[in-house]
Each structure stands twice: as structure tokens, then as C-alpha cells.
Amino acid sequence: MLEQLKEGEYVYIQSFKHDGSLHRTWAMGYVIEANAKRAVVVTNHTLVSESDGRKWITREPAICFLYPDKWYNVICMIRKTGIHYYCNLASPSLYDGEAIKNIDYDLDVKVNPVGKTTLLDEDEYREHMMQMGYSSALDKAINKGLDKLMVDIRLKNSPFDHTEIYHLYDKYLDMMEQSRKEGKN
Template sequence: MAGPQPGLPMQIKSYKHNGQLHRIWQETTVLKATSKRVIGANDKTLVTESDGRSWITREPAICFFYTKHWFNVISMLRNDGIHYYCNISSPFVYEGDAVKYIDYDLDVKVFPDMTYTLLDEDEYVIHRKEMNYPCVLDSILKNNIDELTYWIRQRKGPFSHDQVEQLYELFLTYRS
């Protein structure tokens, strides 16, 4: 199956471990795509929750998805700097003009000064029991949190402010 094409729109769909749809970002512009990574961008895009509620994102975001890592990274360009929201998730698949992944509850929030905090540990514990996450999954996710925090400390990949700003400039060329 062909992958996403730069300049074209795609959806982002997150699911829960039990297969239930969790959230859909309606339109994200593909900026770069390889067999291992897709980078997209959006601004003021419609997001629909599993319960039918919807909202619109407030700022431009550059989104990084990986086939080899159990996380994805959303870089949000705000007036006070770049904020990051990292979903601990399955690697993505691209199917039907959408990036799809399983959201595993845990999130890492990164501030412009590159300090960070792990979120939603209580939600993870509840869903791990409810959805019977396999024991090996717990180990995989913890190892990927370690890798993610290493990337943050090293300002690697999506945590390079220069790279995010260059990708935002590319996004603007597709919107004009």
C-alpha cells in the first residue's frame, strides 16, 4: 500500500487497546514520509472524541509518528515557545489515508525549557487491568519512556526547536 504523500491531507486516528476508536484529528498535512516516520502539521483542525464531542486545536502543531518507536510527539507552537505532548502509543500504521495507532494512556508533557512530566499513570493502571494489557507491553512501554526522555534531554529529533521551526515553515508553503 502506498504511503502518505507530502502536501496531501491525512487523518490521525487513535484507538484504545480494546480496538475502540479514541480520537480523530480530521485533517493534517503530510510534510515528510518514509517507511519509518511520518511528519504532519495542522492548525485549527477539528478533533472528534469517541463520545462524539468535538473541539478545534488552538495552535499550529507538528506531529511525528514512528514505526519503530512506541510513542508519537506533537510539537505545539505557542506564543511562549514550543510545547510538546508525547503519547506513549503503539507504532503507527498508515491505512486508508490515516495514521493509526493505539494510545496507551501515558503521556509526557514537555515545556519550552525542556523540563518534562509523566502524566496519566493512574489512567494507565486502570486501563491495564480493564483491557488486560499483556505483561510484556508494560516492559516495552517503560523502555520507550526511557528512550523518549533521553531524546528530550538530548533535544533529539522532534525536540530540536530548529527542526520544528523549519517544518512549520514548510507547512506554511503548503497552505499558501
């Protein structure tokens, strides 16, 4: 359903927890690509709301990759020090006409600009697995997603190719410039 999104439009992004509670929202992401395989959305100085009521604004442009068939999504943050990747183990994403939605499953992988990876939140994953009753099939799907993610990182498959990220960021800048000229922004 991600292919229903339209390039050049803004979309709301919602992440939930397994129990159905809202985890985090992004007030707007700018769609630069949408098809049956993925949605590529840019957040830039975007309002983020956390489940505990905290609100903050993203500091740098980020290119977000959301997939309808992968158990992870990837946020590529473009910083002065290079591209930093933050990967969320999550259910496949869907678009329901209101927002892009997925379920966050706690585990995260950070990748620095030279490719060093750090696995985060293993304790939180184990805790939520017990509290929310993740099934063994769900645990298997999440861990299979983690394995696939680590292979993609190691092989520099999309979106872990810096050249692709810079190309997409240039596309975003061109689209924003075109919108500005047309008086849309």
C-alpha cells in the same frame, strides 16, 4: 507503510484504545514529510473528535511526528510562549490507505519550552492495564518506549530540537503558500 503518504496531501488520523475502541480522531493533517522512518503532519485549526462525543478545534498549529517503530508519537504545539511538546505513549503508527492509526496507551509526557517534563496519567495507565489486560510484554514495550522518549527529550534528539520544529513549520507555510498560488486550497 507511512512512506505511502504523499507530501502536500491531507490525511485522517485515528487513535484507538487497546480494546479496539476509538479514542480520538483528527479530521485532517497536512503531510509535510513521509518516509520509512516517520510521517510529519501539521494540524492547524483541525477538528478533533473524542470518544465521548466531544468535538473541538485545535487552537494553534502543531507538528505531529508519527513513527512506525517507536512506542510514542509527539505533537509539537507552536505557541506565542514557545514550543510545547505533548508526547503520547502509543503503539507504532501505521498507514492503511484510510488513516494513520495507532493505539494510545494512556501515559503522556508534557515538555515545556525550556525542557521541563511532566509525566501524566499514570493512574489511568494502571487502571487500563487491569481492565484491558495489558500483557507483561506490552507493559515492558511501553515502559521501554517511555525510557527512550525521556532520553530523546534530555538529549534534544529529533523532534525535541526547536530549530528543527521552526524549520518544518516554515516548510509547511511555504507548501501552503505554493498550494494557494496553484489554487489547491
